[in-house]
Amino acid sequence: MVDRSPHIVIVVVNLPVERDRRVIRECQALEAAGYRVSVICPRGPDRPRLVPGTRTSRIHSFPQPLAGSGLLSFAAEFTWALTAVTARLVGIMARDRVDAVQACNPPDIFWIPGLLMRLLGRPFVFDHHDLSPELYECKTGRPNPVVLRILRLLEKASWRSASAVVSTNESYRDLAISRGGCDPDRVVVVRNGPTIAEVDATGIDFGPTDDRDWTSGPTSPGAPGVPSSPQRAGRTKRIVYLGVINPQDHVEVAVLAAERLVALRGADDWQLSIAGDGDCLPELRRLAAERGLADVVRFTGWLDAAEVDTLLRSATLAIQPDAPTRMAELSTMAKTVEYVARGVPVVAVDLLETRRTAGSAASYLPTGGPDEFAKALDQLLDDAPARNAMRVAGRRRFVERLAWDHQVRSYIRLWNQLLPRHEAGHRSVAYSDDVDAASPLSGRSH
Secondary structure: OOOOOOEEEEEEOOOOHHHOHHHHHHHHHHHHOOOEEEEEEEOOOOOOOEOOOOOOOEEEEEOOOOOOOOHHHHHHHHHHHHHHHHHHHHHHHHHOOOOEEEEEOOOOOOHHHHHHHHHOOOOEEEEEOOOHHHHHHHHOOOOOHHHHHHHHHHHHHHHHHOOEEEEOOHHHHHHHHHOOOOOHHHEEEOOOOOOHHHHHOOOOOOOOOOOOOOOOHHHOOOOOOOOOOOOOOOOOEEEEEEOOOOHHHOOHHHHHHHHHHHHHHOOOOEEEEEEOOOOOHHHHHHHHHHOOOOOOEEEEEOOOHHHHHHHHHOOOEEEEOOOOOHHHHHOOOHHHHHHHHOOOOEEEEOOHHHHHHHHHHEEEEOOOOHHHHHHHHHHHHOOHHHHHHHHHHHHHHHHHHHOHHHHHHHHHHHHHHHOOOOOHHHOOHHHOHHHOOOOOOOOOOO
8 A cells, every 4th residue: 555645855964864863853753743754865884774763764875975174075075965865856756756855954055956846836844954154164264255155145045945944943043034034934943952751761860969970880981871981089070071073163172171170179079071073083182192181081982872861861060162153152052952951060151042052051151261161160060059950950941941842843833834735633642733823833942
């Protein structure tokens, strides 16, 4: 029997889909709501056939032999990605009906197949993950004005060609309206973040006390996601950085802050764990070695979801060293939501979207220099009542507003409006419209 459920193709080329937790959650939500999903993405090393956590959402991957750095390398990479994505999309359309396409940036080049969908009278959704012009400015000290203008034109084309725009926060929505000229009624906020069940399944105790001790019990060194370390009596506090390690992430500030923290309080009762991967990881390892920090700064590499949970379950504090750039000011950092979801107090630079995410669960710094971070970390490491208050506030903020459980309702309502032929009987009860009667394109963020 032919499955006639509406078929949505999602395009993501920044990562293989099995490493993009937002797109994985979108696929799971669509499948649960009665849609069929296919994903076009770069080929990962394991070459899975289905999106993780789904029953039928198929992956149509393509090789990415042109990844590199530099302007010409990026141009070649994006040209290849556009060609490969278009070929995969046409191939899927030749075998099966495609009712809609969702394209995730970066890069902002998939408005071209998006226009094809619009010409066929079918929806094209732009899932806006990053501000490409601002990201380019962050990565180069002297941005080329011609390149910057091209990036802004491509971004605008992505906004304007879309039937609807999914923005990851209110700042991105405001830009889609002001810079992109989008109709506010077709821009909806769908934030990033884990589900409540994902976090609660780890067995974390979110009570009013803060007695996390990673020298014993299930979160001791050597457990999945927790780097091994020489045992020291009294070293019971862990500071965590979780995320990508690229130039715009300024993770070197965390290492330099650790050096200052050693000078302030010694190194007997704490350690900094840096979890993630990226272009700057080798340089960061060298920096830690050169500064004599090998015993207090540990690198875990890339962690899977279970390992992230284990590491954050052991954390006393989290650090967010993003510099006060326009990109950081307007972007919601995935790591911040992960910290807050698990009740980990955050020390961060005072940025607009970081405040909107963490609220009183974070301690905010004016500029984010290493000395500022070291002083704030030192104070909080000795102030358990303050950490407990931040911990409870963060957990409450996550449960009541930030969790994917709230975001998914806006996401599914959007698709139910774009594809009205979708029968109500297919929809999961969890996404029923009686949960919230607001328009799916109202731009409301939960």
